[in-house]
Amino acid sequence: MERADEVSQILHSFTAGNIEVDECFCMVLSIEGYEKTRNEFLERINIFKHTDPNKLRSLRRVYVTYFQLGNQAPYSDFTDPVGVSVENGFLTSDFGYELDMEMALSNSFSQQNLGGDYHQTGTVNEHSKSYANVVDNKNRSGSLENCKAISEKDVGTFAQFRNTHLNSKVQHTITSHKMHVPGLSIETTKTKNKRKKKSSRCENDIQRPLSSKPVIYWIRRDLRLFDNPALNAAQEEGAPVIFTFLWAEKEEDPNNVVAMGGATKLWLHHALQAFNNDLVEKYGTGIVYRKTDNSVKEMKRLFAETDAKCLVINNVYEPFLTCRDDKLCKDLQDRGVTCKRFDSYLLHEPTSVTTESIGMRGIGSVTHFMEICRQSATKPIGHPLDTPRHLPKVHCVPDHNHLDELELAKMPRRKDGTVIDWAAPIRKQWDFGETGAWNALELFFQEGIRKYEKESCRADNLNTCRISPYLHFGQISPRAVLTQARGMKSPKFMRKLAWRDLSYWLLSLWPELPSQPIRVHYRDQRWSDNSVHLKAWQKGKTGFPLIDAAMRQLWQTGWMNNYMRHVVASFLISYLHLHWVEGYRWFQDTLVDADVAINSMMWQNGGMSGLDQWNFVMHPVDAALTCDPDGAFVRTWCPELARLPNDFIHQPWKCPPSILKRSLVDLGVTYPQRILTKLEEAREQSLKDVVTIRMKYPHFVDKHSGNDLVPLPSGLLLPCITRREFKYKTSNPEAKDNPHTAVLRGYRSRKRDEAVAFANQRDFTASTMNEFVMRKERHDRASQFSSAY
Numbered sequence: 001m002e003r004a005d006e007v008s009q010i011l012h013s014f015t016a017g018n019i020e021v022d023e024c025f026c027m028v029l030s031i032e033g034y035e036k037t038r039n040e041f042l043e044r045i046n047i048f049k050h051t052d053p054n055k056l057r058s059l060r061r062v063y064v065t066y067f068q069l070g071n072q073a074p075y076s077d078f079t080d081p082v083g084v085s086v087e088n089g090f091l092t093s094d095f096g097y098e099l100d101m102e103m104a105l106s107n108s109f110s111q112q113n114l115g116g117d118y119h120q121t122g123t124v125n126e127h128s129k130s131y132a133n134v135v136d137n138k139n140r141s142g143s144l145e146n147c148k149a150i151s152e153k154d155v156g157t158f159a160q161f162r163n164t165h166l167n168s169k170v171q172h173t174i175t176s177h178k179m180h181v182p183g184l185s186i187e188t189t190k191t192k193n194k195r196k197k198k199s200s201r202c203e204n205d206i207q208r209p210l211s212s213k214p215v216i217y218w219i220r221r222d223l224r225l226f227d228n229p230a231l232n233a234a235q236e237e238g239a240p241v242i243f244t245f246l247w248a249e250k251e252e253d254p255n256n257v258v259a260m261g262g263a264t265k266l267w268l269h270h271a272l273q274a275f276n277n278d279l280v281e282k283y284g285t286g287i288v289y290r291k292t293d294n295s296v297k298e299m300k301r302l303f304a305e306t307d308a309k310c311l312v313i314n315n316v317y318e319p320f321l322t323c324r325d326d327k328l329c330k331d332l333q334d335r336g337v338t339c340k341r342f343d344s345y346l347l348h349e350p351t352s353v354t355t356e357s358i359g360m361r362g363i364g365s366v367t368h369f370m371e372i373c374r375q376s377a378t379k380p381i382g383h384p385l386d387t388p389r390h391l392p393k394v395h396c397v398p399d400h401n402h403l404d405e406l407e408l409a410k411m412p413r414r415k416d417g418t419v420i421d422w423a424a425p426i427r428k429q430w431d432f433g434e435t436g437a438w439n440a441l442e443l444f445f446q447e448g449i450r451k452y453e454k455e456s457c458r459a460d461n462l463n464t465c466r467i468s469p470y471l472h473f474g475q476i477s478p479r480a481v482l483t484q485a486r487g488m489k490s491p492k493f494m495r496k497l498a499w500r501d502l503s504y505w506l507l508s509l510w511p512e513l514p515s516q517p518i519r520v521h522y523r524d525q526r527w528s529d530n531s532v533h534l535k536a537w538q539k540g541k542t543g544f545p546l547i548d549a550a551m552r553q554l555w556q557t558g559w560m561n562n563y564m565r566h567v568v569a570s571f572l573i574s575y576l577h578l579h580w581v582e583g584y585r586w587f588q589d590t591l592v593d594a595d596v597a598i599n600s601m602m603w604q605n606g607g608m609s610g611l612d613q614w615n616f617v618m619h620p621v622d623a624a625l626t627c628d629p630d631g632a633f634v635r636t637w638c639p640e641l642a643r644l645p646n647d648f649i650h651q652p653w654k655c656p657p658s659i660l661k662r663s664l665v666d667l668g669v670t671y672p673q674r675i676l677t678k679l680e681e682a683r684e685q686s687l688k689d690v691v692t693i694r695m696k697y698p699h700f701v702d703k704h705s706g707n708d709l710v711p712l713p714s715g716l717l718l719p720c721i722t723r724r725e726f727k728y729k730t731s732n733p734e735a736k737d738n739p740h741t742a743v744l745r746g747y748r749s750r751k752r753d754e755a756v757a758f759a760n761q762r763d764f765t766a767s768t769m770n771e772f773v774m775r776k777e778r779h780d781r782a783s784q785f786s787s788a789y
């Protein structure tokens with residue numbers, strides 16, 4: 001069928017009432033693409049001008065919202081910048097999560113940036129400087145013109161990184177770089193970076209100290225040379241630099257939220273080691289490690305010992321760490337020390353994003369966050385900074401601990417004294433240094449990104465970039481990633497960086513995010529305390545192969561992909577009814593990228609008490625159709641099931657005894673029996689539990705829209721996106737006539753899968769079509785139901 005015909009047919013379906021307005025728009029967008037839809041859609045829908053002005057208006061609304069035209073819309077009489085679905089003035093999303101993702105495209109960094117800089121976060125306090133300031137200052141003094149010139153070539157970031165970071169190495173050769181993922185092995189093409197001709201000494205380089213009083217660079221989560229504003233600021237001081245790392249374990253975790261679990265500590269140990277090596281190689285000095293109970297005191301002591309005149313740091317954003325840093329800087333300033341703080345961990349520093357602009361439209365997910373960012377007029381993020389070529393050495397290195405004395409990677413011992421080296425498989429998997437981050441990103445841009453938009457969910461293939469631990473420890477800056485990603489045409493990937501910012505924004509508003517529900521009334525939600533279930537989930541022994549494979553991968557490698565994190569989280573919360581905090585704590589301990597802000601945001605969302613309630617089903621068997629259709633992932637991590645045929649690999653309990661025997665599987669002996677059999681019942685129960693809470697606290701439910709009301713720290717109650725299932729019949733959502741419960745029941749069919757596969761081939765907007773297919777099914781089934789009765 002011709003495209004034009006397809007579009008006419010879709011519009012026809014819309015007029016006939018078969019599809020809803022947002023579906024209609026998304027399908028047209030999917031067929032016509034961004035530009036064509038933008039240019040021609042309004043003209044096309046003019047056919048409704050006389051026949052159905054209401055339909056015309058609703059289509060215009062979606063169009064305006066999608067392209068964010070506001071009052072500049074071609075039809076200036078339309079001044080109502082409403083969301084896709086408007087319920088009593090609150091932006092809600094029929095498509096929920098996926099639509100949010102899709103809608104976010106219209107606000108995406110790439111789109112915003114077509115004509116200029118990315119928005120930059122504001123400053124934390126008077127001592128803070130933005131990236132932009134740093135670049136400006138450097139340009140003013142003329143010291144980094146050269147670097148800036150390079151930086152402005154957006155796509156040159158890889159080269160820029162290599163040239164500056166690796167310039168002391170004879171040759172950087174990635175010969176068949178391998179990602180060691182058991183069951184997966186991806187080889188890149190050979191890339192060579194020949195050493196740049198050794199340049200004559202750059203006039204901007206500062207080799208000799210201008211001042212003898214040292215500057216202290218306090219290293220925290222910024223273990224990188226490239227695009228490191230604090231490091232560049234240290235260079236500007238023209239003084240010897242003392243690289244310092246303080247380890248105050250209790251301080252990292254005052255609220256007992258497992259801020260640093262075993263896996264992240266292990267990562268930190270190796271990342272510090274790698275960073276230390278880089279510093280020694282580049283500047284001839286390594287890190288001064290100190291173990292302490294109180295970093296404010298320790299830092300003041302170090303200043304007294306060394307007579308240093310200046311502190312440079314890149315900010316971290318956990319509220320309790322920010323308070324600590326504020327205190328330290330104030331104390332030091334009172335003693336005449338200069339403190340320079342930089343924002344480089346996020347693209348939007350939390351305090352630069354105001355809550356004022358939320359208004360009464362409500363809050364929800366990343367779409368709203370990006371909108372709020374735009375309205376907060378944050379500053380451009382500027383361009384990545386090159387690595388300083390030279391930094392003056394200190395004559396006398398202060399006392400310090402050895403890295404091992406920090407005991408970050410200390411392994412437990414058995415009674416007989418032998419070491420339990422649980423970290424061995426993790427060490428095998430990862431290159432913990434800054435170069436590892438760039439290699440992972442490069443590999444992703446060569447191989448994975450092509451599949452990212454449509455197949456990032458695959459557990460049996462590595463289609464995501466696996467840079468989360470590097471981003472967490474600041475071994476690569478989000479700005480550098482974004483700069484590099486610009487040319488890659490993957491808005492979905494770039495949006496992910498906005499999710500990161502969102503999580504820190506939430507944490508700054510709700511410091512108790514890791515333990516207390518944002519929707520406060522959900523505090524009374526009923527949870528199970530079945531410790532046997534919890535153990536089975538943690539150890540990958542639930543009897544559900546997909547869940548077990550993912551949990552074992554997590555244990556052995558410290559990582560699992562985003563889709564699988566959703567699957568195992570749904571299982572813990574919605575089927576086992578275990579508290580989301582249990583999941584959060586386990587992830588904090590076992591993930592190498594464990595991040596208090598991101599992890600708690602995601603678990604809260606899964607637990608229904610977060611801002612962005614999950615509105616999809618992650619069925620422990622059905623999900624495999626999407627992420628592990630042939631069972632390769634399960635076979636890798638549950639080798640005891642490897643011989644099962646594809647039909648039974650995800651549900652061995654359905655396997656006939658003879659085949660089980662032939663496959664050497666003895667359920668309950670070689671592989672556990674399922675810990676739960678009545679999945680539907682369990683799922684419905686978890687739904688009821690939410691409804692019970694909403695009924696118990698009606699004053700936290702908006703009467704008009706049915707949305708939950710969330711108290712902001714300011715005391716204001718704001719509506720918050722709430723699943724349609726909960727809103728449909730607040731008192732009885734599991735009612736048979738609730739058209740939305742089909743989603744909750746995880747209904748799947750071959751026809752549907754074919755439809756989704758077809759949709760997936762179209763383009764990235766397929767995710768919304770996926771939702772359309774689901775909705776159509778629900779609609780069909782509702783019609784069948786009503787005709788049957």
Ligand SMILES: Cc1cc2nc3c(=O)[nH]c(=O)nc-3n(C[C@H](O)[C@H](O)[C@H](O)COP(=O)(O)OP(=O)(O)OC[C@H]3O[C@@H](n4cnc5c(N)ncnc54)[C@H](O)[C@@H]3O)c2cc1C
Binds near residue numbers: 464560562599603
């Ligand atoms: C229950 C649950 C817990 C999670 N806990 C963490 C965590 O502790 N630390 C963590 O970094 N990510 C967490 N995530 C988000 C996501 O799963 C990981 O960031 C991602 O799997 C990392 O792999 P990647 O680098 O290949 O990601 P890609 O898909 O390639 O994304 C690139 C980067 O974007 C960021 N990102 C991606 N998804 C998200 C997200 N949903 N929220 C915020 N940032 C995101 C990450 O920094 C990631 O490295 C969690 C997700 C879920 C469902």
